Amino acid sequence: MKTIKILGMGCPSCQATEDVVRQALQQSGKEAAVEKVEDIQEIMKYNVLTTPVLVVDEEIKIKGRVPDVNEVIELL
Amino acid sequence: MHPLRMNPEEARKALENGALLVDVRAYEQIEGYDFVEENKIALPITEFGARYTELPDDRLVIMACSVGVNSLKTAYYLLNMGYTKVANLEGGIEAWEAAGYPVHKNADRPVSSGCCCGIGSEAEETDCCDETQAVEDNLSSGSCCC
Numbered sequence: 001m002k003t004i005k006i007l008g009m010g011c012p013s014c015q016a017t018e019d020v021v022r023q024a025l026q027q028s029g030k031e032a033a034v035e036k037v038e039d040i041q042e043i044m045k046y047n048v049l050t051t052p053v054l055v056v057d058e059e060i061k062i063k064g065r066v067p068d069v070n071e072v073i074e075l076l
Numbered sequence: 077m078h079p080l081r082m083n084p085e086e087a088r089k090a091l092e093n094g095a096l097l098v099d100v101r102a103y104e105q106i107e108g109y110d111f112v113e114e115n116k117i118a119l120p121i122t123e124f125g126a127r128y129t130e131l132p133d134d135r136l137v138i139m140a141c142s143v144g145v146n147s148l149k150t151a152y153y154l155l156n157m158g159y160t161k162v163a164n165l166e167g168g169i170e171a172w173e174a175a176g177y178p179v180h181k182n183a184d185r186p187v188s189s190g191c192c193c194g195i196g197s198e199a200e201e202t203d204c205c206d207e208t209q210a211v212e213d214n215l216s217s218g219s220c221c222c
Binding site: 047 | 078121122124125145148149150152153156157
């Protein structure tokens, strides 16, 4: 099972990213551990300046924008 | 390692002693609402990753933005990249002004506080910092770090 982290500080874009991830999991029928990371010190361990960021199995896949559902499904 | 966290008074004193204020807001934001300070440069967060090496590493740099969130990200970024003399202006330009330090406001430019996403002023306005949208999404305006 993959681990998906959503890095962001709680703004609507970050919330939208989580919603997209949940939709992608539902549509694909796959399972993943989803974790929101909102603490700035934790976020900066990934050394990213723009959020939201989607991290799959500790690899940054998307940053600085809200992905679409199909894009996330391909990452699952 | 963490950046120094400075209030406006501490930042002002450091600037008098040779520190450099680095404003990471978008140029449009700066044009509308700016620090009146000689020792400052603009380096927007959208350009930061490509241009951070322009910053001195032998002098204290004080990162600043609207409210101190994006600037804190850039401060950590610099530390991650090997800089050691890094501070963050807590509360950003809004705290600076509230503390009584001078700012320049351009009446022809609306003042936008920006957002913690750091994805540019246009996106901030439409995708992130739209408080109406935030309310529709059942999020309080405080949920955004604008």
